[in-house]
Amino acid sequence: MAGERGPRRCAWALRQLDCFLDGTIEPSALDAFVAHARNCASCAATLAAAQRAREALGNLPRLTDDQLPARINAAVARVAENDTRTVQRSLARLPRAKPSPGHREALRASVAAQASARAGMCRTFGDRVEALLDGDLPAGLTLALERHAQGCPVCAHTLATAKTGRAALAGAPRLAPAVASRQRIRDAIERIAAGRRRTRRQVAWVGAAVAACLAVVAGLYGSGQWVQPLELIPHSVVADVPASVAESQPVAVAPAEPAPATPPQVEMRVAARPASPPEPSRRAPGPTPREPLWTSRPADDAPAVAANLEGPVDTYVAPPRETIRVASTLPPAADAVGESAAFSGHAEPTSIASAHNVTLAL
Amino acid sequence: MALECLVTMGPRSVSTRSETHVLADAAAHGDTVAFDRLVAEYHERVLNVAYRMVSRREDAEDICQEVFVKAFTALPRLRDRSQFGSWLLRITANCARDALRRRRRRKDDLDLDEIGPVPSDDDHARETERDDASRVVQRLLMGLPERHRIVLVLRDIEGLSYEEMAQALSCTVSSVKNRLHRARKLFRERLEPYVKADEV
Numbered sequence: 001m002a003g004e005r006g007p008r009r010c011a012w013a014l015r016q017l018d019c020f021l022d023g024t025i026e027p028s029a030l031d032a033f034v035a036h037a038r039n040c041a042s043c044a045a046t047l048a049a050a051q052r053a054r055e056a057l058g059n060l061p062r063l064t065d066d067q068l069p070a071r072i073n074a075a076v077a078r079v080a081e082n083d084t085r086t087v088q089r090s091l092a093r094l095p096r097a098k099p100s101p102g103h104r105e106a107l108r109a110s111v112a113a114q115a116s117a118r119a120g121m122c123r124t125f126g127d128r129v130e131a132l133l134d135g136d137l138p139a140g141l142t143l144a145l146e147r148h149a150q151g152c153p154v155c156a157h158t159l160a161t162a163k164t165g166r167a168a169l170a171g172a173p174r175l176a177p178a179v180a181s182r183q184r185i186r187d188a189i190e191r192i193a194a195g196r197r198r199t200r201r202q203v204a205w206v207g208a209a210v211a212a213c214l215a216v217v218a219g220l221y222g223s224g225q226w227v228q229p230l231e232l233i234p235h236s237v238v239a240d241v242p243a244s245v246a247e248s249q250p251v252a253v254a255p256a257e258p259a260p261a262t263p264p265q266v267e268m269r270v271a272a273r274p275a276s277p278p279e280p281s282r283r284a285p286g287p288t289p290r291e292p293l294w295t296s297r298p299a300d301d302a303p304a305v306a307a308n309l310e311g312p313v314d315t316y317v318a319p320p321r322e323t324i325r326v327a328s329t330l331p332p333a334a335d336a337v338g339e340s341a342a343f344s345g346h347a348e349p350t351s352i353a354s355a356h357n358v359t360l361a362l
Numbered sequence: 363m364a365l366e367c368l369v370t371m372g373p374r375s376v377s378t379r380s381e382t383h384v385l386a387d388a389a390a391h392g393d394t395v396a397f398d399r400l401v402a403e404y405h406e407r408v409l410n411v412a413y414r415m416v417s418r419r420e421d422a423e424d425i426c427q428e429v430f431v432k433a434f435t436a437l438p439r440l441r442d443r444s445q446f447g448s449w450l451l452r453i454t455a456n457c458a459r460d461a462l463r464r465r466r467r468r469k470d471d472l473d474l475d476e477i478g479p480v481p482s483d484d485d486h487a488r489e490t491e492r493d494d495a496s497r498v499v500q501r502l503l504m505g506l507p508e509r510h511r512i513v514l515v516l517r518d519i520e521g522l523s524y525e526e527m528a529q530a531l532s533c534t535v536s537s538v539k540n541r542l543h544r545a546r547k548l549f550r551e552r553l554e555p556y557v558k559a560d561e562v
């Protein structure tokens with residue numbers, strides 16, 4: 001036990017100090033006290049200071065003058081100061097209290113929790129700032145986020161950026177449609193509409209003409225005056241009729257459907273006609289459409305365009321440009337219009353503007 | 363019935379859905395006057411959506427023409443004609459996408475420096491600061507993936523509702539919201555360096 005060191009031992013030694021100086025220390029403690037004071041510099045210093053203080057007090061002159069209280073006070077102050085320093089020094093040398101591993105872990109967790117709460121709030125803010133601007137959040141969360149932004153420069157900047165972005169998009173300058181571009185659209189639409197009307201008339205006319213021809217042919221055939229008017233009948237129709245049939249059943253070849261009264265029906269029938277010819281026996285000499293009838297109808301490319309228009313934006317695959325063009329750019333107006341004008345015999349509105357006025361007047 | 367509507371409607375008026383429906387019905391039956399009214403109604407919006415998607419005025423005007431021609435051609439096959447507006451924007455988005463693809467094929471990709479201020483008819487109203495800001499906005503938009511750009515354009519520039527957007531983009535409202543969320547986040551992150559820290 002002798003010479004034992006450590007903070008507990010120092011505390012014990014300091015408690016024995018007065019008894020030692022008074023000579024009332026327990027004999028059992030004396031050796032241990034001395035041994036510690038020899039080995040412990042700070043207790044030795046404290047002991048020395050205490051001894052000097054005792055001596056100073058003991059040597060005080062037996063004065064009765066007025067200075068006595070002041071002298072005593074000064075002497076006590078000196079000792080006290082000395083002791084305080086000594087004690088402070090010895091306390092500074094005490095080993096630091098080490099927190100237990102559990103305590104350290106708890107401390108670390110608490111610091112991390114604070115940091116992550118802050119970071120979590122920042123993350124929440126980043127996620128919700130648009131909803132915050134839209135006013136879509138519950139009141140409590142709105143308040144919490146607003147408060148957070150007031151104390152967090154990062155989130156304050158996020159909020160400012162979001163607001164600036166919204167304002168910039170909403171206030172983005174707008175293009176005004178040019179008059180020329182509007183007119184271009186008008187012309188294109190009018191061309192398409194004219195093309196449709198023309199097609200209907202052409203189909204009706206061709207149907208009527210072919211029917212009339214066949215009626216003539218049938219008439220001639222029936223009366224025995226067959227002169228082979230090949231230039232009036234589509235070549236394929238005549239060529240495909242077996243000679244025997246043509247000889248023996250002339251009337252059956254010409255059912256001569258009357259020209260349909262409603263052009264749209266004719267148009268549908270023509271458009272729906274299969275590309276491969278029907279059975280020869282059922283083949284009646286119907287209208288054989290000429291090239292322009294097929295190309296000017298958008299029906300052929302309808303599925304492609306429809307897919308284009310109905311499909312979701314993301315999965316949409318661009319159809320071949322050529323397909324679109326069939327619908328949007330019609331056959332050159334010059335020859336087709338000449339033809340149809342000859343057939344129809346009445347003028348059609350040349351621009352939307354004129355049609356416009358007429359309709360509004362109604 | 364379409365005619366009453368045409369007469370009462372001013373050229374600048376915003377059609378209600380039912381008016382649009384009536385006009386679209388008439389146009390589907392070949393009424394070019396009714397269709398012209400629809401063009402008047404939607405031309406500006408189609409032009410601006412197209413411009414925001416492709417960033418070149420000439421290309422945007424070509425897209426406009428393509429959109430209206432396709433719409434007139436396909437209108438007879440549109441079942442719910444009250445949705446004409448959203449349908450038109452869907453065609454616009456598809457046409458813009460085609461235009462961008464053609465551009466990529468031609469190796470004619472847009473140079474971001476090419477983006478100038480939006481041409482304005484009123485020169486006196488132009489301010490360089492505003493021009494700079496609008497240029498930055500357009501460059502940032504062009505930097506976004508198309509699927510994100512279109513939602514920002516439709517929502518934050520054109521002000522469409524979620525439902526209209528869902529119709530125009532052929533998806534659900536919730537997927538519109540998701541896309542918009544991501545688009546805005548991307549846009550904000552890229553805008554951040556341009557916004558001064560003390561600007562609130």
Ligand SMILES: [Zn+2]
Pocket residue numbers: 009010011013036040041042043044
């Ligand atoms: Zn000691």
Ligand SMILES: [Zn+2]
Pocket residue numbers: 118121122123125148152153154155156
């Ligand atoms: Zn924050």
